[in-house]
Amino acid sequence: MRIALLEDETEQAQHIQSILSERGHHCDSFPTGQSFLSAVFHRSYELLILDWQIPDMTGIDVLESVRAQLNWPIPVVFLTQRDSETDIVRALDAGADDYLAKPARAAELVARINALARRTNPDxxxxxxxxxxxxxxxxxxxxxxxxxxxxxxxxxxxxxxxxxxxxxxxxxxxxxxxxxxxxxxxxxxxxxxxxxxxxxxxxxxxxxxxxxxxxxxxxxxxxxxxxxxxxxxxxxxxxxxxxx
Structure with missing residues (x-):
């Protein structure tokens, strides 16, 4: 699966990319919302992973842009340190499909991604x-x-x-x-x-x-x-x- 990752911390991005690569996925990482959106709108990805707090905008802003401009419901997972009920509800209401708190647990992250992939393409x-x-x-x-x-x-x-x-x-x-x-x-x-x-x-x-x-x-x-x-x-x- 081709995955786009929004993560401004280099070490975190490399860790997530390593987890996904070991499970056979291809993951491109982007440190800012603008670079992430530019890639998503001009390349073909099958799933998006978003951090909430990034330098130039919020993960919610990025999610809203994705939902407004892409013409198909690409799966979106939030992976962030913000884990209050209010934040989770806000992200899901904005169009996120799943929500995980950092630090990412490898097996759980991959399992949730695979589950989303099955739901997205039931055929x-x-x-x-x-x-x-x-x-x-x-x-x-x-x-x-x-x-x-x-x-x-x-x-x-x-x-x-x-x-x-x-x-x-x-x-x-x-x-x-x-x-x-x-x-x-x-x-x-x-x-x-x-x-x-x-x-x-x-x-x-x-x-x-x-x-x-x-x-x-x-x-x-x-x-x-x-x-x-x-x-x-x-x-x-x-x-x-x-x-x-």
């Missing part, structure tokens, strides 16, 4: 997934559209499954390379763009089928549900309409 263990006219069988690794099985490569299947399970989220090229291809995040490749272009055609991602892959300029892609009459902004037809 991850299902065999048959239905998304509008699309039927995905995770055991047989097949995808059908309106009951007709599509011809896809193994990588096409992996990418399609990941897109539907993360519908509505910005997925950067780096994240897709890591999670679908298993490649290092700093590799510069057009592999993702090539596969996305092909999937648009093979899956029939258009208004009639209810979904589209939206290209987010210089950032990545997002699978979006759409209405039947809504034009696909990434299609040649939509480009023609726009130019007119």
């Amino acid at each position: 991850s263990e299902k065999e048959l997934l239905l998304y509008g006219p699309f039927e995905i069988n995770t055991q047989q690794r097949t995808i059908a559209l309106h009951g007709r099985e599509l011809t896809l490569t193994d990588k096409d299947f992996d990418l399609t499954l990941f897109l539907f399970q993360n519908q509505g989220r910005l997925l950067t090229r780096e994240m897709l390379l890591e999670r679908v291809w298993g490649l290092a995040r700093d590799i510069n490749t057009r592999t993702v763009d090539t596969h996305m272009s092909r999937l648009r055609r093979r899956l029939g991602l258009n208004p009639e089928n209810g979904f589209r892959i939206k290209t987010i300029y210089q950032r990545g892609y997002r699978l979006e549900a759409m209405k039947a009459q809504e034009p696909d902004a990434d299609s040649p037809e939509a480009e023609t309409l726009t130019n007119d």
